[in-house]
Amino acid sequence: VTAWVGVLLRLVVGSVWVVAGALKLPEPAQSVAAVRAFQLLPSGIVPTVGQLLPVIEVVVGLMLVLGLLTRAAAAASVLLLVAFIVGIASVWARGINIDCGCFGGGGANPDAASEYPWEIARDALLLAASTYLVWRPSTRLSLDSLLFRRTPLPEGS
Amino acid sequence: MSKKNRADDRTTRAAAAIEEQRRQERQRRNRMVGGVVAAILVVVLLGWLLTRSLDTSADVDAPAVGSEHGVTIGPDDAPNTVIIYEDFLCPFCAELEEQTRDDLDRLAEAGKVQVEYRPFELLGDLGDYSARSAGAFSIVLDLAGLEAAKSMHDLLFEHQPEESGPYLSDDELVDLAVESGATESDVRGPIESQDGAGWVAAATSSAGDAGVSSTPTIVLNGEVIQDGRTVEDLADNLIDELD
Numbered sequence: 375v376t377a378w379v380g381v382l383l384r385l386v387v388g389s390v391w392v393v394a395g396a397l398k399l400p401e402p403a404q405s406v407a408a409v410r411a412f413q414l415l416p417s418g419i420v421p422t423v424g425q426l427l428p429v430i431e432v433v434v435g436l437m438l439v440l441g442l443l444t445r446a447a448a449a450a451s452v453l454l455l456v457a458f459i460v461g462i463a464s465v466w467a468r469g470i471n472i473d474c475g476c477f478g479g480g481g482a483n484p485d486a487a488s489e490y491p492w493e494i495a496r497d498a499l500l501l502a503a504s505t506y507l508v509w510r511p512s513t514r515l516s517l518d519s520l521l522f523r524r525t526p527l528p529e530g531s
Numbered sequence: 532m533s534k535k536n537r538a539d540d541r542t543t544r545a546a547a548a549i550e551e552q553r554r555q556e557r558q559r560r561n562r563m564v565g566g567v568v569a570a571i572l573v574v575v576l577l578g579w580l581l582t583r584s585l586d587t588s589a590d591v592d593a594p595a596v597g598s599e600h601g602v603t604i605g606p607d608d609a610p611n612t613v614i615i616y617e618d619f620l621c622p623f624c625a626e627l628e629e630q631t632r633d634d635l636d637r638l639a640e641a642g643k644v645q646v647e648y649r650p651f652e653l654l655g656d657l658g659d660y661s662a663r664s665a666g667a668f669s670i671v672l673d674l675a676g677l678e679a680a681k682s683m684h685d686l687l688f689e690h691q692p693e694e695s696g697p698y699l700s701d702d703e704l705v706d707l708a709v710e711s712g713a714t715e716s717d718v719r720g721p722i723e724s725q726d727g728a729g730w731v732a733a734a735t736s737s738a739g740d741a742g743v744s745s746t747p748t749i750v751l752n753g754e755v756i757q758d759g760r761t762v763e764d765l766a767d768n769l770i771d772e773l774d
Contacts, residue, residue, distance in 0.1 A: 399578075399582065400585070401585075402582040402583070402585045402586035402588075403585075403586050403587050403588040403744055403745075404744075405582075406586060406588050407588065407744075407745050410757070411623075413760055413761040413762070414760070415760065416760055417757055417758050417759050417760055417764075417765075418758075420757070421586065421588070421589070424586070425579060425582040425583050425586050426575075426579050426582070428578075428582060429575055429578030429579050429581075429582055430575060432578070433571060433574060433575055433578070437571070442567065442571075443564070443567060443568070443571070446568075471622075481745070482621065482622045482623060482694060483694070484693050484694045484695045485695065521563060521567070522560055522563060522564065
């Protein structure tokens, strides 16, 4: 059974990333504005981060779904989620009310304070799943097992 | 040479062959991982080039200061021009207002800058207030002149409701217009029947044509300025550029 736990986590976390990234991909201006609304990063790098984020999310998501370089993809997922949790906690603590723009959108949102705890809880669950995959990256149905399988060597000849 | 020595020799050679095979296997694996990593980096780079080209946030081509869609302060021969696109319902706009108003008033008075505030309807999805407030502003501009319009603009930001409401009623908008210097009997009818709607629609389509997609959008001497981590930083940087 444990062999399939990893597959399930890969598919769940991976598809969340693919959806989150794909929704933002067609509207980078909105993604940049969403990053800016956190008022956390120096303005010089905000456009780059806003433009890169959707691309990286889709790529990391696809890598997880396909099981390609699973450990690296899961590690990237961990880093992104930690950054998002820090970002949301930071705007929450500073009393800034914004839509996190996690799945597109962004900008001011008066009801944000009541949504922050759920957003953090969701990201924490995804973080736990990603951490598991860093720890146990070898799963069934993965490109890794197909591409990087060690050719059996003649033993004790 | 003894029999035993020959046997040892064979074992050594066999071990070396296996070791060589393992080495080649590791090399093949490393090359493949390297290839996959390179391919992924190329995909990310191409994706970034795509999103970069789609990102229009800094491409604003705003009509010159002194348009019919805003209220202008400061002399025509000021060395700098600032255009601020804003929505009376947008919280960041109100924050920017609070941080910059006194300085911009002072600098305009001193002839160092000409500022045009251009309200339009960005947040129409949230309700009718965005259009109603901008409409009331346009009515004051039309019937009571520039000075009253500037003060209506300031008052609308000072009395900004929450984005989710409850919004200011027509009576409250009339009160603000009167406080700005308009005559109640002039503005009450137009505000109640939302006569400003046409002006707001025109201002909004003009902002859209200029490429404005968020508020506040600040155009300093023709270029969008976004320098600053927080609204406060942005306000400070703007004032520093002008002072």
